[in-house]
Amino acid sequence: MPIRNRLAELHDEITVWRHHLHETPELLFDVHETAGFVEARLREIGVDDIATGIGRTGVVATIKGRSNSSGRVIGLRADMDALPITEATGLPYASKVPGKMHACGHDGHTSILLGAAKYLAETRNFDGTVVLIFQPAEEGGGGGKEMCDDGLMDRWGIQEVYGLHNMPGLPVGEFAIRPGALLASADEFEITVTGKGGHAASPHDAVDTTLVAAQILISLQTVVSRNVNPIHRVVLTVGTFETDSAASNVIAHTARMKGTVRTLDTDARVLAEERIRRIATDTASALGATAEVAWMPGYPPTVNTPQETEYAVRAALAVSGKVNDAADPIMPAEDFAYMLEERPGAYIFLGNGDTQMCHHPAYQFDDEAIPLGCSWFAEIVEQRMPASPA
Ligand code: NI
DSSP states (O other): OOSOHHHHHHHHHHHHHHHHHHHSOOBTTOOHHHHHHHHHHHHHHTOSEEEEEETTTEEEEEEEOSBOSSOOEEEEEEEOOBBSOOOOSOOTTOOSSTTOBOOSSHHHHHHHHHHHHHHHHHHOOBBSEEEEEEESOTTTTOHHHHHHHTTHHHHTTOOEEEEEEEETTSOTTOEEOOSEEEEOOOEEEEEEEEOBOEETTOGGGSBOHHHHHHHHHHHHHHIIIIISOTTSOEEEEEEEEEESOOSTTEEOSEEEEEEEEEESSHHHHHHHHHHHHHHHHHHHHHTTOEEEEEEEOOOOOEEEOHHHHHHHHHHHHHHTSOEETTOOOBSSOOTTHHHHHHSOEEEEEEEOOSSOOTTSTTOOOOGGGHHHHHHHHHHHHHHHSBOOOO
16 A cells, blocks of 8 residues: 555645645745644644744644654655746636746645655654754755754754755656765855956057956866866856947956755865866956956765665655655755755655746646655654554
């Protein structure tokens, strides 16, 4: 029996929650209505306690098992925030908030964790404690980090932590995961080059900032092709490039470029920063200009620990039997990474079928994935903390 009967029964109710959340998307830490909705459902469900305002607007709740001889505490996490995108799905329950959309399926993740909570609070067929973590600001705000900084792991005594994300393109009913890095780090940089502006016809009296910046931009690609060990995956993209000259006959005085670096491990991440700084400053210097590099560290890589990945695979096998346990890593970032820096755990992809990719205005979360996600969370809890025989 892949999906628990009770969770199949709850499917319609959880879908109603999901559609409500979908209609009322909120951004970053400003998820007051969503957190309020989560809190209200948790009260109805009858969890043992609820704390709000963790990591600004996060919600944490606990469910105690029938017994607690294991002393084990497992954290289950969902994200609550939406994206600044205008929805183009035409769904009857499409976003009612202009310019905001649940285009990453976090409405699905929140509903799935609420559904699992309802099942676990009803059955309590485990020996230990479950901590439910509903976080704000996954989409670039570092809400997971704020919750950790608020003492999430120690305050609730969490020993292991698990999370999931829907995956368009992976059939509903299938899971994908791998031990080690599953998602990348995402750092940003900004390079400001200053030369000496002047008349385009008198380059000898100027320092051509645009040319210097262009040399830097091209040389940056040697970080990936020449410095990083080829068995490691790194992406370096310069997304913007502009100068302060607005005319074809003016040599610019300053130029600015912004980019992002994605890596799957800390060594490559450190190396990339070091090389980018060096290439920018030394290239500028060689050509008579100066370069300043601002480094904005973002999310670290999301790294699954091997043992907990096995537990996650075992749970997924029990739910659907279809698990790719050697999935390719992908280069977006995910701030569940901060929780995995503090505790062992695993993050899994839940099949979301044939739809546009996340962050697209026509992206759709597939409600058929709900009971599978709920069952996976429930399996983790019941397999890791088996109830002692009565
Ligand atoms: Ni997401």
